[in-house]
Amino acid sequence: MPLQDVSVKINVASPAPKIGLGRPVIFVQKTGAAEYKEYSTLAALQVDYATGTAVEAKAATIFKQDNRPDKVAVATYATDIKTSMALFYGREWHFALVANDLAVDQLAAATFISDKDFKFLVVQVRTEADRKALKAKKRTKIYDHTIADEHLDAAAVGDLGSQTVGSITWKFKSLKGVTARYLNETEINAIDADFAVAYIVKGGRGQLSEGWLADGSYIDDIHGQDWIKADMENEISYTLGNAPKIPYDARGIGAIEAAMSTTLQRGFKNGIIATLEGGLPDYTVTTLSRDEVDIQDRALRVYPGGSFSYGKSGAIHEARVTGVVNI
Template identity: 65%
Template sequence: MPLQDVTVTIDVAYPAPRIGLGRPVILAQRTGAGTYKEYATLEALTVDFASGTEAYKKAEVIFKQPNRPDAVAVATYETDIGAALTQYYNRPWHFALVAGDTSADQVAATGFFEDKDFKFLAVQVKDDAGREAVKGKKRTLVFDHNVAGEHLDAAAIGNLGSLSVGSITWKFKQVVGVTPRYVTDTEISAIDEDSAIAYVVKAGRPQLSEGWLSDGQYIDIVHGKDWIKVDMENEVQNVLAQAEKLPYDARGINAIEAAVTTTLLRGFNNGIIAAKEDKTPDFTISALTREQSDIQDRSTRVYRGLNFEFGQAGAIHEGRVTGSIRV
């Protein structure tokens, strides 16, 4: 008997926030058996991780952000960061960070996420070699920052990760406690080619240079997909749990369709789903009737007949304006 009765699968047709969809976990190497603990304040974390530790340094930056998450988790491991990720993957966090910025552990962590389709890894590198080691990795945010003692990865996740999913693009955003860099065209081109993110001065203000993942997908698009999955699973699960019995007929199917519609409308209001020209949400839902459902599914009480599709809102990251002067 599965522990999860409702599963939402979303295929991207190209090639609230809920608790946990912005919460970070800091992966910290420490002698002894692995542990996982959540902290609502930096003071609470200090009991287990002194101010000089790498875990403390990341957490301190996160807690300084104006939009900091409700809590910061720390998971420890002795030698195998992948084992820690496996052990604690189902805990309520959504962004993982690597304390100490150790390249070998960063690479090992990216390997773990290559097999996942949920949650994110954020790493900070300081040079071309660091970017190259994690280039093109799935669900990985790569922050290029070479100012010693600063943690751009923690600042960005801490300030942006817990904002309403779909309401922002990560490009252009500011963070606290990080020195913006004045970079040359050559430097930013190299960073862009590796789909990494820097904190730069542009148009006279500090801002994140881009809002993408290491594989070139945009953070808000993939984060929005995660949000739709979690919210819809919760909505449909609630329908199943709150009914005395959900009949396998039009009544039950309509109830499930209504739950899916609720999530998609919420996703539209959050900015995940696009608006059509008439300003209505750009999504469609189709549902098989009882008679159209497979008889084996009916006998095992599994309904597979509902499908949905939506247009992603995306974001504008560049503008090209053309003008003319009259004589």
């Protein structure tokens, strides 16, 4: 019997706060059995991790942000970060950070998360070599920041991760506890080439240089997919679990279709899904009738006939305007 009764899989048709969808976990190397613990305040975390330690420094940066998450988790590992990530993958975190910014552990964590279809790894690097080692990894966000004792990765996750999914882009944003750098065009082009992100002075203020992941996709798009998946699984599970019975006929299929539509409508309101001309949401929901479902699936009480598609809202990151001066 499967542990999960409802599964939503999203395939991206392109060439290339929900509880848990903004929470960060900080992975730290520590002697002993792997442990996982959540903290609602910095003071509570400081009981276990003293001021000045790598874990405390990242957590302090997270809790400093205007839109900080409700909790920060810490997970430990003795030698292998991937083992700990696998052990605690089912916990309610969505963004993983590596406490000591160790390149070997960042690469191992990125390799692990790249094979998943949910959650993110966010890292801070200081060298071009470390950037390039992580380039093209799926669901990994690389922050290039060379200022000692600052944690751009933690600041970005702390301020942006828990905001309503779909409501923001991760470019342009100003953060607390990090210093904006003055980079020349050559330097920023090199960072862009590796699909990394810097915190730079631009337009007279500190701001994030881009909103992409290490593979060139945009984090707000992928975060939106995660939200749709999680919300739809919850919505369908609620529908199945809160009725005396969902019959395997037009009534039951209609209930599942309504649950799918509820999630997509929420996603539209949050800004994940694009608006068509006329103001309508750009999504479709399709269901197979009872007679269209294989008889074996009906016998097993499995309904595989729901599908949906949506147009992502995306974001404008550059604007080019042409003017004419008349004489």
